[in-house]
Amino acid sequence: MAQSANLVSGVAGRYASALFELALAEKKLTETEKDMKRFGQLLEGSDDLSRLVSSPAFSASEQSGAIGAVLDKAKIAGLVGNFIRVVANNRRLFVVPGMLRGFDELMAVHRGEVTADVTVAQPLSAAQTKELKAALKSVVGKDVAINATIDPSILGGMIVKVGSRQIDTTLKTKLSSLKLALKEVG
Numbered sequence: 001m002a003q004s005a006n007l008v009s010g011v012a013g014r015y016a017s018a019l020f021e022l023a024l025a026e027k028k029l030t031e032t033e034k035d036m037k038r039f040g041q042l043l044e045g046s047d048d049l050s051r052l053v054s055s056p057a058f059s060a061s062e063q064s065g066a067i068g069a070v071l072d073k074a075k076i077a078g079l080v081g082n083f084i085r086v087v088a089n090n091r092r093l094f095v096v097p098g099m100l101r102g103f104d105e106l107m108a109v110h111r112g113e114v115t116a117d118v119t120v121a122q123p124l125s126a127a128q129t130k131e132l133k134a135a136l137k138s139v140v141g142k143d144v145a146i147n148a149t150i151d152p153s154i155l156g157g158m159i160v161k162v163g164s165r166q167i168d169t170t171l172k173t174k175l176s177s178l179k180l181a182l183k184e185v186g
Contacts, residue, residue, distance in 0.1 A: 012098025019083050019099070020106040028079055033107050035080035040100045042074055053093045064088045104147070113143045119151050119159040121170075136162065 023032035043049055052058060052066050067088040071081045087093060108115045116136055118124075124132065129146060136144040140162060155171040 010095075010098065011092060012095040013102045015083075015087060015092070015095060015099045016102030016106060019079070019103055020110075022083070023079055024110075026079065029107065029110070032079050033103070035076050035078070036100055036103050038074060039071075039076055039080065039084065039096075042070065043097065043100075053096050056094075060089065060091050063091070063093055067093065101147075104145075108145045111143070111145075113145045114140050114162060115145045115147055117147045117149065117161040119149045119154060119170075121150070121152050121154050121156050121158075123150060124148060132160075136160070 019032065019036075020029075023029045043053065049070060052063060058066070064085065067084060071077070071084060076084070084096070087096060087099070105115055114136075116132075118132065124146075129148075133144050133146060136146075144162070153172065155175075157168075157170040157172075157174070159170055160167045
């Protein structure tokens with residue numbers, strides 16, 4: 001698994017790799033992944049929690065106490081609960097979003113998947129997600145995990161990033177291209 005540890009870099013990557021290796025050694029990858037996803041959802045759903053994680057204005061004891069309370073209330077214990085508490089005690093909560101992404105990437109590699117970052121104007125239905133996964137699998141040749149982001153400003157279509165490749169079929173980009181072409185004509 002040393003190869004997958006090289007996929008994520010920086011402080012967040014080192015934390016993600018350490019958590020992944022611990023979960024792998026303890027044979028708790030599935031449980032750890034579920035808890036990480038739950039914590040990520042909490043982080044996305046709460047501006048206060050996001051502010052606590054990202055702001056250096058809070059003291060170490062304030063961050064540790066608040067994170068401990070959040071983890072207890074969410075019933076996130078075990079490996080993930082302890083790990084996030086250690087991150088808080090080390091004053092590294094600001095790396096948690098990157099750590100979550102890094103852990104997802106390591107899990108995808110472990111499952112033999114490739115991760116595709118997809119930006120859409122509105123949430124994809126289950127059928128659309130399934131169809132997109134199948135289309136991407138035919139191009140990439142591997143199973144594809146989709147990391148979807150909602151951005152209403154693209155108006156329609158999607159941006160798909162797989163590795164270093166990007167496909168932009170958004171209405172916003174097409175309108176910009178049309179506007180540029182019309183300026184060249186006139």
